[in-house]
Amino acid sequence: xxxxxxxxxxxxxxxxxxxxxxxxxxxxxxxxxxxxxxxxxxxxxxxxxxxxxxxxxxxxxxxxxxxxxxxxxxxxxxxxxxxxxxxxxxxxxxxxxxxxxxxxxxxxxxxxxxxxxxxxxxxxxxxxxxxxxxxxxxxxxxxxxxxxxxxxxxxxxxxxxxxxxxxxxxxxxxxxxxxxxxxxxxxxxxxxxxxxxxxxxxxxxxxxxxxxxxxxxxxxxxxxxxxxxxxxxxxxxxxxxxxxxxxxxxxxxxxxxxxxxxxxxxxxxxxxxxxxxxxxxxxxxxxxxxxxxxxxxxxxxxxxxxxxxxxxxxxxxxxxxxxxxxxxxxxxxxxxxxxxxxxxxxxxxxxxxxxxxxxxxxxxxxxxxxxxxxxxxxxxxxxxxxxxxxxxxxxxxxxxxx
DNA sequence: CTTCCACAGGAACCAGCGGACC
DNA sequence: GGTCCGCTGGTTCCTGTGGAAG
Numbered sequence: 001x002x003x004x005x006x007x008x009x010x011x012x013x014x015x016x017x018x019x020x021x022x023x024x025x026x027x028x029x030x031x032x033x034x035x036x037x038x039x040x041x042x043x044x045x046x047x048x049x050x051x052x053x054x055x056x057x058x059x060x061x062x063x064x065x066x067x068x069x070x071x072x073x074x075x076x077x078x079x080x081x082x083x084x085x086x087x088x089x090x091x092x093x094x095x096x097x098x099x100x101x102x103x104x105x106x107x108x109x110x111x112x113x114x115x116x117x118x119x120x121x122x123x124x125x126x127x128x129x130x131x132x133x134x135x136x137x138x139x140x141x142x143x144x145x146x147x148x149x150x151x152x153x154x155x156x157x158x159x160x161x162x163x164x165x166x167x168x169x170x171x172x173x174x175x176x177x178x179x180x181x182x183x184x185x186x187x188x189x190x191x192x193x194x195x196x197x198x199x200x201x202x203x204x205x206x207x208x209x210x211x212x213x214x215x216x217x218x219x220x221x222x223x224x225x226x227x228x229x230x231x232x233x234x235x236x237x238x239x240x241x242x243x244x245x246x247x248x249x250x251x252x253x254x255x256x257x258x259x260x261x262x263x264x265x266x267x268x269x270x271x272x273x274x275x276x277x278x279x280x281x282x283x284x285x286x287x288x289x290x291x292x293x294x295x296x297x298x299x300x301x302x303x304x305x306x307x308x309x310x311x312x313x314x315x316x317x318x319x320x321x322x323x324x325x326x327x328x329x330x331x332x333x334x335x336x337x338x339x340x341x342x343x344x345x346x347x348x349x350x351x352x353x354x355x356x357x358x359x360x361x362x363x364x365x366x367x368x369x370x371x372x373x374x375x376x377x378x379x380x381x382x383x384x385x386x387x388x389x390x391x392x393x394x395x396x397x398x399x400x401x402x
Numbered sequence: 403c404t405t406c407c408a409c410a411g412g413a414a415c416c417a418g419c420g421g422a423c424c
Numbered sequence: 425g426g427t428c429c430g431c432t433g434g435t436t437c438c439t440g441t442g443g444a445a446g
Contacts, residue, residue, distance in 0.1 A: 299433095321409065341435060346410070362410065366444025369408025 014229050015267045015274065021227040022260035024253045027072045032222055033215040034066045037208060041074045044204045045179075048143055049081045051089030053177035056167060056201050061208025063185045064251030068149055070208075071181060075145060082143075093145045098154035104162040107154065108133055111146065130165060134172060142176040152186040160197050167200035211250030216242035219252055220259055228263065228274070236276045237262060244283050258282050288385070291378040294355050295386025301340055303387065304331050305348050307396055309358055309374050310383055320371040321346055331396060349374060 020026055031038065045054045061067045075093050082091040094114040101107050105122075108129040112119045117136035119129060137144060146166060148154065155163065169178050182201055211219065220238045241262065245255035261282035266274040295303065308328035312319035325342050332339040340348075349372060353360040359377045364370045376383070387394045 340433095342409085343411085343436080344434060347433095350411095362442095364442035364444085365408080366442070367405090367407060367446085368444080369406085370440095370442060371407095371409050 014272070015232055015263050016227060017229050018227050019260065019263075021223055022256050022263075024256060025068075027069050027076070028223065028226075030222065031066060031069055031073060032218045033211060034070050034208075037066070037070050037206060038074055040206060041070060042077070044206075045074060045078055045145075048078050048091060048145070048179070049085055051082075051091075051141070051143060053143060053170070054179050055203035056180040057182070057204045057206060058202040059181065059183045059206045059208065061185060062210050062249050062251065064245075064253035064255070065185075065208040065210055066252060067183050067185070067208050071147060071149075071183060075147070089141045089143050091143045091145070093147065095147045095149065097149045098152075099150045102153045102156075103158045105129060107148075107162055112136060114144075115142075126162075134169065137176045137178070138173050140175060144176065144178050145181060146178060147181045147183070149183045150185070151182040152184045163201065164197050167197055211246070211252055213242050213246040213250070216245055216250055216252060216255045220255055223256060224259065227260075232263075232273055234273055234275045237274050237279050240276055240279045241282075244279070254286075257286060261285060284379075288379060288382045291357060291382040292386040294357060295378075295383065296389070300337065302348055302352065303390070303393055304328055304335075304337075305345060306352060306357060306376075306383065307331060307387075307393065309349075309352075310376050310380070310397065313374075313376055319374045321349065321374070322371060324349070324374060334396070335392060346372075 021028070041057065041059075044057055047054045059067050059071065072095070079091055079093060082089070092114060094111055096107055096110050098107070101110055104126045105124075108126060109119060109121055112129065112133050115133070115136040117132055119132055124132075148163075151163070163182075166178065166180055180201060217238050220241055224233055224238060237259070241255050241258040245251055245258055258279060259282075262279040263274050265281050265285070266278045269278075271278070295306065298306070305324065305328050308324045308331055309319055312323045312327050316323070321342070325345050328345060329339050349358065349360050352358045356377055359375045360372045362370065362372050384394060384397060387397070
């Protein structure tokens, strides 16, 4: 295919009307199947319209269950109302994603920025930064919403110190008020929170259930209308994307990603329509990317065990713990690395199972013992790709090709 | 019915490390 | 600047077990 052809295809493709509508951070005008959550959150936050400080809220839910979207949506509404109905109190919203801003300093730095308080992005102590933040905030009759998305990252990296201070800030303020909204998809998160923070932060709690397959289909249909040209989507695509995304739990982000990537593949292939096959390819592509990422970040022994499982599977129909362990040991010897015990390897195989890199299930072979049979759950391509930047390891795969 | 394989997986313990605390 | 503490990832030792073979 020549470059002219590629560009021509791109230009003539009539697939996406507006791709942005499928991006994970896009907040739509209408959020299907989250009415209950929207209402509940609105009820909690509504006092803000009259300038009264709402309770702090803590929102839980698995990834892709609409936590961020609902929060942004409700706050946007409340902001518009507040602008029209409450002149004396200024309502502000500071949205911070703690995955990126995961230190006390960066959170406070961002908060200062929201208040247009100029502070150096390094150099001050957090205590000083906090003082300046309070100063800037308290100058006016502000009502500030601090949205801490993925707040578990902040706590994991920097502890709950800022959180503690933020939740206790109100008595120190004369004019302003602060209300905190914490969002997390780590359901065990509260366990490692200081109980004092827990009680103030969790004045109100909201739990978001995963979407069902049907609900995902509705969401996709709604977005697809805005994102694709009419008639471009084959009717089987949306149900398929919904089903694929619902395999683990109803994750709307995944579902939307699938739909978007399916569209992109169709576009690349120069197809006038997005077909079922494109969705399947999209699924494979996304899975592969995820697997590659996981493999890349694995410690050396875990990588070796994955390779061992792959090698055993290549010469036999099924791999057992014992065989994998033997192969793993010979790999270790080749690389002159100390080997782990079988006990640990058994655990690592379980970890790999959890990560979706292998499928392991325990079976009893009667007289011939009880073991796990292990299958690789990822493609050879993904494995090679994941090991690409470690030359020693990737040659192992090729070297042993008997 | 018993035996016995080839591990599973629990319990206790240990080394190393970062962070709090004096 | 030592020390204490909790956590992670590892080891050692151990008991438990499903079911084909005998």
